[in-house]
Amino acid sequence: MRRRTLAAGEVAFRQGDRATAIFRVEAGRFRLVRHLEDGAGVALHVARVGETFAEAALFAASYHCDAVAEVESVLLAVPKADLLAALTREPEAALGYARHLGRQVRDLRAQLELRNIRNAPQRLLAWLHLHASGDPPVVMLDRPWTEIAPELGLTHEAVYRALAALQKARRIRRNKDMIRII
Amino acid sequence: MRRRTLAAGEVAFRQGDRATAIFRVEAGRFRLVRHLEDGAGVALHVARVGETFAEAALFAASYHCDAVAEVESVLLAVPKADLLAALTREPEAALGYARHLGRQVRDLRAQLELRNIRNAPQRLLAWLHLHASGDPPVVMLDRPWTEIAPELGLTHEAVYRALAALQKARRIRRNKDMIRII
Structure with a gap:
């Protein structure tokens, strides 16, 4: 390497x-x-x-x-x-590589499907759902929104507006890097 | 199977x-x-x-x-x-499977990137460019537009409108299943 x-x-x-x-x-x-x-x-x-x-x-x-x-x-x-x-x-290495690629295929398909949601707050909410765990579902952010925004096909300004809209509609609650879906 | x-x-x-x-x-x-x-x-x-x-x-x-x-x-x-x-x-089969998945990763990334083009005729034109060969570039369609439209993230009505717009702007010429990019 x-x-x-x-x-x-x-x-x-x-x-x-x-x-x-x-x-x-x-x-x-x-x-x-x-x-x-x-x-x-x-x-x-x-x-x-x-x-x-x-x-x-x-x-x-x-x-x-x-x-x-x-x-x-x-x-x-x-x-x-x-x-x-x-x-x-x-063969183990080849299978490991196929596994890595298979996961990428799955993640890319999900990213593409999210793009079909035209409404930015709804798209962001679906993304949060996919990345949440627990009941009530919680997302722990491990990256800044500026890095997540391109994955969502949104500008980071649009992401901040969508977050504010979801918060105002009481669909999410935020506390630093933790987002709780309501 | x-x-x-x-x-x-x-x-x-x-x-x-x-x-x-x-x-x-x-x-x-x-x-x-x-x-x-x-x-x-x-x-x-x-x-x-x-x-x-x-x-x-x-x-x-x-x-x-x-x-x-x-x-x-x-x-x-x-x-x-x-x-x-x-x-x-x-090992050959495992490599072949990795190859299949690697191509899918590449194609899915390109599909995602196309979605960043908001203007439908421009998005369709980029898709045509990616699927064209020759100089002048020509696309031979092997599927109906109703099947291609979801890949573009457009309704088929939007694809037909985009095709008409590109034709009117003299960016493409159509003859049955053959599209020539001008």
């Missing part, structure tokens, strides 16, 4: 480059952009701290998009050849 | 049931709903023809949501024990 610091705007890899590694964001964030034959670009994803990206490159000859640091960022690169060798050698 | 036909409203599995299989939709569609301790339900996903679901159950003791047929549907069930045994026995 190799750790690398990139300045804002610096490129981790370009579309068409030979795929040599998959990545984990240690600090900052990366925008993945696919360029099209007519020159247009489409944003595919913004990978944030703790996320892996370019997993599909493990089975592809070349990267299918650019990865650009949006701010100064730190990246952990896992060489593809080493990872493939380990996964082939150890 | 076992093929099973379910009537509209029939349940393939319930949250908390012991996880015994993962599934592929052969016909119809299934709504996955997670029930919360306070009785609320949150829609997690709608699985459509060709999609697999409950992949995460492969590594869990029980299902974490209900799966309900929305219309009369046909389901292929792959017994979990058989699948796990095959994946453990054959």
Whole structure:
């Protein structure tokens, strides 16, 4: 594994480059952009701290998009050849990797489904329900709202407004990082 | 593998049931709903023809949501024990499964990112770009718009309006199932 610091705007890899590694964001964030034959670009994803990206490159000859640091960022690169060798050698490791990806598929589907809720307070309430445990259900926040907002497809201002609306409607009660659903 | 036909409203599995299989939709569609301790339900996903679901159950003791047929549907069930045994026995199979999941992660992230484009014609244009090939870029449709619309997070009426708007603005040209991006 190799750790690398990139300045804002610096490129981790370009579309068409030979795929040599998959990545984990240690600090900052990366925008993945696919360029099209007519020159247009489409944003595919913004990978944030703790996320892996370019997993599909493990089975592809070349990267299918650019990865650009949006701010100064730190990246952990896992060489593809080493990872493939380990996964082939150890069925347990391959199953563990499938498990990691399976969870991501489940979480991404739930994120997509939440986007179908157009009303911001209702969308936030559904998100809280999914992240709550106990009866009455309680959410303990482990990240600031500025990090959660993009997952919800909302600006952080919209999240704060939605929180205030839910509080006013007595659907939630807040105490620092603890949110109780009523 | 076992093929099973379910009537509209029939349940393939319930949250908390012991996880015994993962599934592929052969016909119809299934709504996955997670029930919360306070009785609320949150829609997690709608699985459509060709999609697999409950992949995460492969590594869990029980299902974490209900799966309900929305219309009369046909389901292929792959017994979990058989699948796990095959994946453990054959590293190639485990890698192939990771590859399948890795592609899904990539596609779901791109779907999520498209949802950040609020303007429907612009969102549709980005989707067309992602599915086009050649120069000039051309999309050959292999499914009706009624199936593509939910992936875009739009009603099919909104998709037809967006297509008409793009055509009027001379951004696309249409000929049956072929769309040329201009």
